[in-house]
Amino acid sequence: MTENRPTDGVVRVGLLGCGTVGSQVVRLLREHGDDWAARSGAHLELVGIAVRDTAAERDPWVPRDLLTDDAEGLVGRADVVIELIGGIEPARTLVLRALRSGATVVTGNKALLAAHGPELHAAAEAGDADLYYEAAVAGAVPVVYGLRESLAGDKITAVLGIVNGTTNYILDEMATRGLSFDQALSQAQELGYAEADPTADVDGHDAAAKAAILASLAFHTRVGIDDVPVTGIRHITAEDMAEARETGHVMKLLAVARRTVSGGTEGISVRVHPALVPAAHPLAAVHGAFNAVVVESESAGRLMFYGQGAGGAPTASAVLSDVVAAANHKVHGGHAPRESTYAELPLHGPDATAARTQVQLRLAHAPGTLAAVAGVYGEEGVSIDSVRQQRSADGVAQLTIISDVSTEAALERTVARLAEEPHVHEVISVTRVEGA
Amino acid sequence: MTENRPTDGVVRVGLLGCGTVGSQVVRLLREHGDDWAARSGAHLELVGIAVRDTAAERDPWVPRDLLTDDAEGLVGRADVVIELIGGIEPARTLVLRALRSGATVVTGNKALLAAHGPELHAAAEAGDADLYYEAAVAGAVPVVYGLRESLAGDKITAVLGIVNGTTNYILDEMATRGLSFDQALSQAQELGYAEADPTADVDGHDAAAKAAILASLAFHTRVGIDDVPVTGIRHITAEDMAEARETGHVMKLLAVARRTVSGGTEGISVRVHPALVPAAHPLAAVHGAFNAVVVESESAGRLMFYGQGAGGAPTASAVLSDVVAAANHKVHGGHAPRESTYAELPLHGPDATAARTQVQLRLAHAPGTLAAVAGVYGEEGVSIDSVRQQRSADGVAQLTIISDVSTEAALERTVARLAEEPHVHEVISVTRVEGA
Numbered sequence: 001m002t003e004n005r006p007t008d009g010v011v012r013v014g015l016l017g018c019g020t021v022g023s024q025v026v027r028l029l030r031e032h033g034d035d036w037a038a039r040s041g042a043h044l045e046l047v048g049i050a051v052r053d054t055a056a057e058r059d060p061w062v063p064r065d066l067l068t069d070d071a072e073g074l075v076g077r078a079d080v081v082i083e084l085i086g087g088i089e090p091a092r093t094l095v096l097r098a099l100r101s102g103a104t105v106v107t108g109n110k111a112l113l114a115a116h117g118p119e120l121h122a123a124a125e126a127g128d129a130d131l132y133y134e135a136a137v138a139g140a141v142p143v144v145y146g147l148r149e150s151l152a153g154d155k156i157t158a159v160l161g162i163v164n165g166t167t168n169y170i171l172d173e174m175a176t177r178g179l180s181f182d183q184a185l186s187q188a189q190e191l192g193y194a195e196a197d198p199t200a201d202v203d204g205h206d207a208a209a210k211a212a213i214l215a216s217l218a219f220h221t222r223v224g225i226d227d228v229p230v231t232g233i234r235h236i237t238a239e240d241m242a243e244a245r246e247t248g249h250v251m252k253l254l255a256v257a258r259r260t261v262s263g264g265t266e267g268i269s270v271r272v273h274p275a276l277v278p279a280a281h282p283l284a285a286v287h288g289a290f291n292a293v294v295v296e297s298e299s300a301g302r303l304m305f306y307g308q309g310a311g312g313a314p315t316a317s318a319v320l321s322d323v324v325a326a327a328n329h330k331v332h333g334g335h336a337p338r339e340s341t342y343a344e345l346p347l348h349g350p351d352a353t354a355a356r357t358q359v360q361l362r363l364a365h366a367p368g369t370l371a372a373v374a375g376v377y378g379e380e381g382v383s384i385d386s387v388r389q390q391r392s393a394d395g396v397a398q399l400t401i402i403s404d405v406s407t408e409a410a411l412e413r414t415v416a417r418l419a420e421e422p423h424v425h426e427v428i429s430v431t432r433v434e435g436a
Numbered sequence: 437m438t439e440n441r442p443t444d445g446v447v448r449v450g451l452l453g454c455g456t457v458g459s460q461v462v463r464l465l466r467e468h469g470d471d472w473a474a475r476s477g478a479h480l481e482l483v484g485i486a487v488r489d490t491a492a493e494r495d496p497w498v499p500r501d502l503l504t505d506d507a508e509g510l511v512g513r514a515d516v517v518i519e520l521i522g523g524i525e526p527a528r529t530l531v532l533r534a535l536r537s538g539a540t541v542v543t544g545n546k547a548l549l550a551a552h553g554p555e556l557h558a559a560a561e562a563g564d565a566d567l568y569y570e571a572a573v574a575g576a577v578p579v580v581y582g583l584r585e586s587l588a589g590d591k592i593t594a595v596l597g598i599v600n601g602t603t604n605y606i607l608d609e610m611a612t613r614g615l616s617f618d619q620a621l622s623q624a625q626e627l628g629y630a631e632a633d634p635t636a637d638v639d640g641h642d643a644a645a646k647a648a649i650l651a652s653l654a655f656h657t658r659v660g661i662d663d664v665p666v667t668g669i670r671h672i673t674a675e676d677m678a679e680a681r682e683t684g685h686v687m688k689l690l691a692v693a694r695r696t697v698s699g700g701t702e703g704i705s706v707r708v709h710p711a712l713v714p715a716a717h718p719l720a721a722v723h724g725a726f727n728a729v730v731v732e733s734e735s736a737g738r739l740m741f742y743g744q745g746a747g748g749a750p751t752a753s754a755v756l757s758d759v760v761a762a763a764n765h766k767v768h769g770g771h772a773p774r775e776s777t778y779a780e781l782p783l784h785g786p787d788a789t790a791a792r793t794q795v796q797l798r799l800a801h802a803p804g805t806l807a808a809v810a811g812v813y814g815e816e817g818v819s820i821d822s823v824r825q826q827r828s829a830d831g832v833a834q835l836t837i838i839s840d841v842s843t844e845a846a847l848e849r850t851v852a853r854l855a856e857e858p859h860v861h862e863v864i865s866v867t868r869v870e871g872a
Contacts, residue, residue, distance in 0.1 A: 333771075
């Protein structure tokens with residue numbers, strides 16, 4: 001770090017990428033630079049903005065003389081590099097180069113972190129450099145800070161997050177207006193909450209990258225995106241939402257990371273899936289495109305961090321909080337917490353992962369039916385929390401069963417056997433229940 | 437700081453006070469010390485626990501050989517002093533001595549901070565020492581961290597907090613079970629959520645100390661507890677709660693700090709009072725003894741920090757997060773953010789403080805009554821958001837008027853004039869409305 005430590009209180013900031021977030025970062029640097037200098041003694045000087053097309057139109061506050069198409073050159077002359085290009089390359093190469101040379105990197109690139117985290121952290125270690133990524137998870141919500149620094153004195157047992165605003169908006173519209181998934185998706189696209197190709201959001205991949213980052217921080221263990229089994233929200237129907245309301249729940253797409261125990265060994269499980277959350281749980285009150293992350297820890301108990309998960313200004317605010325911290329360290333010494341993987345907990349599979357489910361069945365309306373279904377649960381060692389039976393219009397019965405906590409494996413076996421039961425016409429849905 | 441900077445990675449921790457929180461701090465230090473060392477390279481060594489009565493019974497994990505009644509001596513040999521004595525003296529003298537000698541102080545003492553903050557910060561400055569106080573506001577909720585470090589890149593416009601668990605528990609019980617204030621208070625006392633003398637909580641003084649600390653951090657301006665006008669919750673009735681539900685609100689005791697503008701000059705206002713919060717606002721979903729602080733900022737938008745506001749283990753968790761940060765700085769360099777008062781914003785009075793109110797009136801049921809009431813609002817320049825009129829059992833009308841945003845001064849003049857109106861039998865209640 002010594003070579004990049006400024007001696008005059010001036011911290012040279014290089015910005016890679018000037019899209020929606022980058023442009024807001026430029027605005028905030030210009031508007032608040034003097035304030036930060038007054039507070040911390042660190043003068044942030046924006047020394048360049050690397051973009052693909054230096055001739056393209058920009059917001060009026062973006063100084064054209066700082067634009068450059070030489071990203072590598074810019075990395076070479078910055079104390080702090082803000083990476084907002086997104087995607088893997090050239091972001092990966094530029095970030096590695098910056099870290100190895102001792103420059104601090106501030107990034108919002110969740111895909112890069114979830115796919116190449118260990119390589120980035122190793123480069124930071126090698127260059128004695130700091131890597132910040134508050135903006136990579138839940139936008140403006142300071143949950144990376146919370147997990148990495150503020151909860152450093154506690155033992156975290158679980159993290160449950162609404163970390164994708166697009167899917168939360170869609171599910172919220174389905175729940176409150178009775179829209180179908182397709183209707184809600186179209187509306188989200190019209191309003192700019194969802195992309196033309198919504199795959200990364202609605203199939204849960206974006207949430208999985210964030211789940212991997214959160215789990216790594218919470219459990220001091222390396223978790224990559226490929227370690228996270230994912231279920232998206234495409235299959236959810238307006239009827240599912242209505243049924244959820246009937247049973248006092250709200251449907252949310254959750255990133256869930258938990259400390260688990262199997263055969264006496266501690267491990268973790270990380271998942272992304274839709275889940276029914278009790279209406280009184282704080283995550284149930286997270287509406288629209290907002291994000292929130294609940295952290296359960298041994299001593300602090302339940303904490304929640306809530307705020308805007310996306311958008312130019314909110315994400316830029318998270319970037320700038322990292323830049324200000326980085327600048328303070330450059331001027332006053334100290335450094336960001338380094339990657340912490342000392343725990344190296346194994347990833348546990350379905351046999352060790354605790355879960356609850358709601359199962360909806362269509363059944364023959366005949367004597368012995370409920371006994372047969374309940375028998376399957378009993379034989380698999382899964383106890384039942386609640387049962388609701390209704391006669392549907394076509395004369396057959398519809399049964400909704402919420403289990404107690406069991407293992408994923410036992411719950412999967414239960415559903416497989418239910419599907420084979422002669423009385424069961426159809427397994428309509430199987431949905432996780434969280435947050436009880 | 438140099439003289440107190442350990443060279444061997446061992447950080448000597450001295451604990452002042454060993455009550456509910458202190459005892460949990462001892463437990464966490466013993467249980468997690470090795471984990472923290474693995475993460476940060478800082479070995480925390482508890483070198484002494486100062487208590488008034490060394491012979492008194494203690495939790496089994498408290499090592500008796502560390503107990504001492506020589507608090508001053510302990511302060512002299514610690515790198516990090518944890519102050520959990522509470523109250524003003526001897527806490528103030530000990531904390532000042534520690535800071536002036538360059539030791540880091542971690543305290544949960546909101547009364548001391550709100551009454552003697554400037555003196556403590558000056559001592560920290562003089563000793564080049566760090567002062568941490570996460571546990572002083574909202575227990576385990578990392579809002580001091582959030583305001584002091586994480587939002588350092590943004591401009592905060594308002595802070596609204598449920599920062600007293602006792603009053604939130606009482607109001608929640610009144611709202612959900614229809615209890616009177618006295619019934620809910622008795623229940624809180626039986627369950628240990630309220631003290632035998634509940635004055636500090638129910639009259640809002642505890643919340644006012646926290647409001648002063650939050651406002652100082654949010655607005656980089658010195659605010660003491662005497663700067664905070666306070667209204668408690670003793671006057672709130674079961675009828676008020678029922679009426680709140682009717683209009684889609686929930687009653688909460690809030691600490692409110694806002695950036696204000698008067699005659700072109702920026703300033704701030706800081707208040708503690710009960711307020712009606714819309715049912716969809718995230719603060720409305722904060723139940724029981726939980727705390728939550730909403731921060732509104734220019735770029736990040738609305739953030740909320742939520743969690744347990746009191747209790748031994750949650751408060752100890754907040755203390756330990758500060759201790760771990762302090763130890764990292766002791767070993768790796770850097771320091772906590774110093775007091776930031778560069779903004780020195782003036783405290784604005786009722787003329788510049790924006791507010792909304794709900795006013796409930798009992799009126800003669802006669803022609804011209806509503807026109808007269810509405811006329812008063814109009815003449816004071818206060819516009820009306822909603823009106824609800826009901827005929828009560830005794831034949832007179834009851835009117836509930838929610839105003840738009842105006843100034844406190846205009847709203848007070850409006851109520852004073854309404855009380856003089858011949859048609860108005862009684863001003864039943866005047867309640868603030870927040871969070872719209």
